Amino acid sequence: MADFSDLLVFTKLDELIKFARKNSLWPMPMGISCCAIEMMAFAGPRFDVSRFGSEAFRFSPRQSDLMIVAGTVTYKMSHVVRKIYDQMPDPKWVIAMGACTSSGGMYRSYSVVQGIDQFIPVDVYVAGCPPRPDNLLKGLMEIQKKIARGEKPGQKEKIYIEETFQV
């Protein structure tokens, strides 16, 4: 009989699924305005989100499980964002990227939704106008931690990523 002890790892099925999910979050790039440029930098070679397994940006909601809402959401657009969120398979996570998405930001006006948490559950809020790509990476890592802890999307406490500056 061969000895398999070097080749086999035993774990719980739950842990294995969590491990797989957290290391291959496929983002749905909901790039609606200038934050989307930083989201592209986050995917590009310098900040390189593929280090965290999320480089596969899917332009179909059916194939993604993390929505990065990057930009100003107007009332007219809110229905589209909600529809795309509804089309994503469970479990699905939402990052509200930037000031506009989280709170309306500088657009304190009749046409802009003052925070997307009014119509979809948000897991991580990333501050900044726009946030630096490394802050968005931190937001992604917080989602990974949530998955590792076994939390359900949009349920437990929200996470707020503060702004950092590169010197």
Add this chain to the structure above:
Amino acid sequence: MNQRIIEKLKTHFADSIISVNEFREELTIVVKKNDIVKVCQFLRDDEELKFDSLRDVCGVDHYRPEERYEVVYNLYSLKNKFRIRLKVRVEENDIHVPSVTCVWESADWAEREAYDMFGILFDNHPDLRRIYMPEGFEYHPLRKEFPLMGIPGSLPLPRKN
């Protein structure tokens, strides 16, 4: 160039022009509302002036009892590299302006914007619908009486479950 335009307009449309204002070499002409299409047609077709490009149509709300609204036409002549501004004054209780889409096609969307934001009705416009706000919206947001944060409930959000 300014003097030439004023001269030409004054000979052809002496009755249509309300006032002419020149400030820092920018020419602004206030035209009678019902003659705007005629004046625009002339400015476009005149061989010397050739204002062949309509750059923008804007609305203005002055929030005063008389002549509350204003429509501003920004014209550009590619031949002369020259700009002028035409203005039309609109009463609140008669908020109709003849559309200039028959002169410049580009007036279409610009007039739709002025309709959406100020409720100015452009007669003979081919497709006067809202352009920014959702179709069921009942207000005109750039009017002075419209509150900055909007009217609660006028723009529905999707349900959150």
